[in-house]
Amino acid sequence: MTTSQSFIFNKPTKFEYLGPPDLKGVEHFLQVLMRDRNKVFQESSSIIKTTVLFVLDEQNHKELYAEQYTIQFSEDLTEMKVTAADELGIIFGILHISESYLGVDQFWFWNDCEPSCKEVVEITPVPFLSEIPKVRYRGWFVNDEVLISMWNYKDSNEVVWEMVFEALLRCKGNMVIPGTDIENPVYKKLATSMGLWVTHHHAEPLGAQMFARVFPDKRASYIEHKDLFQQLWKDAILEQKDAKIVWNIGFRGQGDRPFWIDDPTFDTDEKRGALISQIMRDQYEMIAEYQKDPICCVNLYGEITELYKEGLLELPDGVIKIWADSGYGKMVTRRQGTHNPRVPSLPTKNEEGPHGIYYHVTFYDLQASNHLTMLPNTTTFVNDELVEAFEHEMNEFLIVNCGNIRPHLYFLDAISDIWTHGELNSEEFLNRFVSKYYPSFPGEMKDYMTDYFDAIIQYGVFDDERAGEQFYHFTIRKLAKQWISSLGKESAPNLFWATGEMNLENQFNWFKTKVEEKLPEWERLLENVKALVGEGNHIDQKRVHDQFLIQVQIHKNGCKALLSFSHAFEKFQREEFLDAFLLVDDAMEEIKETVEMMERTTSQKWDGFYHNDCLTNVSLTFYTLETIRRYLRMLGDGPSFYEWEKRYLTSVAESSVVLLTNKTKQLMDDELVQRLKV
Template sequence: MSGVFIFNKETILEYQGTERTSIRHFLKVLARDMEKVFLEKYEGGKTTILFLLDESNPENLEPEQFKIEFSHDLSQMTVMAGDDLGLIYGILHISENFLGVDKFWFWNDCEPPAQSMVPVEPVDYFSHVSKTKFRGWFINDEVLISTWRSNGSNGEVWEMVFEALLRCNGNMVIPGTDIENPVYKKMASEMGLWITHHHAEPLGARMFSRVFPDKKASYTENKELFQQLWREAIREQKDNKVIWNIGFRGQGDRPFWVDDPAFDTDEKRGALISEIIRDQYDMIDEIQKNPICCVNLYGEITELYKQGLLEFPEGVIKVWADSGYGKMVSRRQGSHNPRVPSIASPQDQGPHGIYYHVTFYDLQASNHLTMLPNTPEFVKDELTRAFDHEMSEFLIVNCGNIRPHIYFLDFVSELWTKGDVDEEEFLSGFVSRYYPSYTTDMSNYTKAFFDAVIPYGNFEDERAGEQFYHFTIRNLAKQWIVSQGSQPAKNLFWATGEAGLKEQFDWFQTKAADKLPQWEELASELQALAGDSQDEEQKRIRNQLHIQVHIHKNGCKALYRFTQAFERFRAEDHLGAYLLVNDALNEIRESLIMMQEPTDAKWEGFYENDCLTNVSLTEYVLETVRRNLRMLGDGPAFYQWEKQYLTSAGERAVMLLTNKTKQLMDDQLAEKLEKSMEQTYSDGTNPQSINKKKAETSPASR
């Protein structure tokens, strides 16, 4: 075949340049990808791809930029760059564009098609320079991937995280939270990534209270011990590419003054943080001249900065954080929701960056197992508005456990690379990559997902992730049981205001009822589309949108049934309440079955450590409420319901023994009582509550 470069099984991969662990790693990745694609030998002559790292940069390439050119006889392709990341991006460009290896091939089960060879048009290519200088992921709340194994290895899981990030044109990472961070920091550095740090872990140092559990975590009392930890962290990382996070919050992801009440004014708090930041900067500068540093304007820090109470060294990147739901305002903490704008003003001296969430954890309404409940249009508007305010030096994205969030991780990577993206074109390209046989359906269902989300507040970003259902049920259940329905759940005042418990139940019932029909319809349609076949596209549907929709549908319906149960409880209809709670319980169990029985053995155990949304804890709580209702309505003999509704009229009339068999356990009893709803008893003993429940099978009947 003339006029093209022939890329095939026999193509030689050659490297010239300074020895770099990161480049060697990705040459092995490319060789792995070639083995996947080129399954048979091609009899067409050998070719070579030369990867050239020339740090003198004769082509005047920008940092991280690469160039591809071809020899006259088309026997050699040369990929050249002036730095290691530029060459890594060149390697991955060949993997994706010539071999067809998808950015998320591992996370979305999308292997490249086999070919005997790939003809490459000999057109010189210069890569684009990214809109955002430092761009990457914060591997945060990573409870699923911290325990899950791929091929028996947790290390392989993290390697696939970092590979996907680099395929998305990222160059920076916070490699885990707390004790996970140092474990995979070395791997991330060896794969060429810049390292930065959690806003609660300045300089990536060990947490004070872990090292000195008997000492008070007070900087004024133990300044030397804090500085000891910081110097240790600086020495450990001094030879790596680091964007040093400087600042001070406290022991855990909360303000330090929660544990140190001496700092009882904003002025005192701002003065201490400013002092600490200057101390940290000077310590870094002693070891690494002209360090790149950032400070997170997060939560309460944004408020202090806006009041002019914080001072930073010149050149420090100010990282502005979103609400946790994608809006560039300060986050809600408890019921405190000042929504301080998190956008740099013209008078704010730069450089500036962004900390953005596509997944969040706030014990209220956030998304962890499902994708961001706000729309791509909304995300684009927020990030491009920030870019317009010169906030493109730095963009770190909270990416959770990767797999549930690939839609938005891919979307944001387009923004950090190009500065803009067409939402419709992106959606079309996304579904074409993963669901080519179902593009129209999957485009419509993806849009339907966002249409079905519950808007729970007064602001456009206040839209419910799956934790809205689970934390609400658990908070309401606790107050129901503890106060026997008389005292409100204060932890829910952020949503309902200072309302009574009945009003809280009513408020959440209205929210759930409004969107439940949409979730039910979407879940049904995706179930029909995905089926149970082993077709790869249908499996991807089940592994991604299908399971996320069901988690929402199950949670929404469980919350709705739970609020109905409270109504029956207040009417002293314990059996009706018991059956409605059982309905809620069955919804939650449906989610658990889907999470515990994946379509592929590869994903077994992925959701096992779901300790944040914690669907199984909601199951436990609902079982507890169900038991409590049976205690009230069926105790102390625990045979009255069985006798009254599940035995014949003659058996009920004759009472020679209290019972002839062991009392049924709740699952058995509830199942039998549910079946009895389908019958009409000739003697009229079907309870009024069950007839009422039959009339309230959907929100539309209300």
């Protein structure tokens, strides 16, 4: 039953657009709106014909801010008019209708939540003016994207990236770094065709090709090959000059590291700062030849922050200074190796701007970061850090390292609230999140998500130093390498970042203490979440399985594997090689469980999503443990590889009479360990 006091939105409702032609972003999202309308609406019996009119009118609507839109209704309620002064304003208006009236969730694709079907939507004709987001340029850096770069949806990887950019725009983001290194140019055109601003990786100034890739036979020295560097930059400028670009200027090196590592000529901070300052001036002048009043930014990242704080960098006027967090959400410089200066990544409150933020909800540092699992800090922590940054006028720019999207939806959702409204009430956000995605059991999921963050290992003295899943996997692999290469006698220097300088035995004990303390919490949480999922096939249970249970499983398995591995080393030191062999197998079983969980999906859609897990690389941890297991058998059962079988698996009568060394082929490790455990 419809009412004459409402605007009727149903399947026959038409969409019309008035404005500049050939705006690909508007064209794309009008198609998205038609897709959503056809998903939601059944055939309608209503005889009322209505139209949604989108008007892009830059000249007559100068009172609207960039990206702002209005919604108004005709007196006879046959027309809804969405008006904006720019392309992104129209796109955000389209997505507002999709979400607010059709019920399409911002993460509908990534979280498997399709809108419910209906015959008609009645819209109360109240004029609407969209709010102005807290942050001017806000978006995602699709970085370390090894899962989505190798995964297809509907036999297409490009569709996957379309879904990335659509989700970003639904989160009210307007800017993207569309992938890392060689992935970036592939999807840059797609991002711009969907209306997004594009900016660049901090190691890829101006979005240009890497010097070492184009000129592999030449030393990547700006002093020696200034003309070649500038040609690469000019090519990048010409390619992008007609797009919406926030130009990243600066100079780091060939890869994600300082240039002076490869060019020892620059052996003082003064020399390094002078060269970077000159390069930034050159780059800015090159861009200004092709774009009037270009928008530029520079990443004060890692070692660059230290140079800036020392007063050794000179920036062109108006350049956005982007300050980076630690990788774990704290606004201090990141740890690199054992170098951990923790220089505050905040300008002084009277320091000339504009300023922005590079923030991580996922990180990759080969130490303790999170790649397959959520940021190990809380939304309260994230909110406090970003709100403090905003108090320092750091709201011109916010780029969030979003990884492979799906494991990080919780924090991407939270930050979209923060960059829109300026702050987040974490309790309200958690309630809203669990009610939206787990409506069958919001109370339980609220408790379990709280338990998840309580169970995280605090590995350092600072509040952000909390462990993602790489804490287990990289530690096992580094300890294993040192165990074998030094025969268990020499410490692992690449773990001094965590333990400080100590011998290998004490390093094992340090990690054992950390995991021993938190393992019971992970085990208890895992059992609770498994009971919630059960054998059910409800969409809520599938979502818990695919989005939450897997992350709990990764932490619990990693935690227990590292504990068993540490106990195995203790047995090895006492030359109790069989016990050590069995304990390493226990660790392998834990890691194997994670591998199987990552391969097991609840729907065909997600088959293969984790296949290219090459950064945490859970399978490599299994391989490493298998190597240690072989090593222990070599020590305790070699060279005949029959002693353990004869001693523990053969009858006393048979083993005491030896006419032949053995009557059957030696058992391989898997079969031997299974029989020994029985």
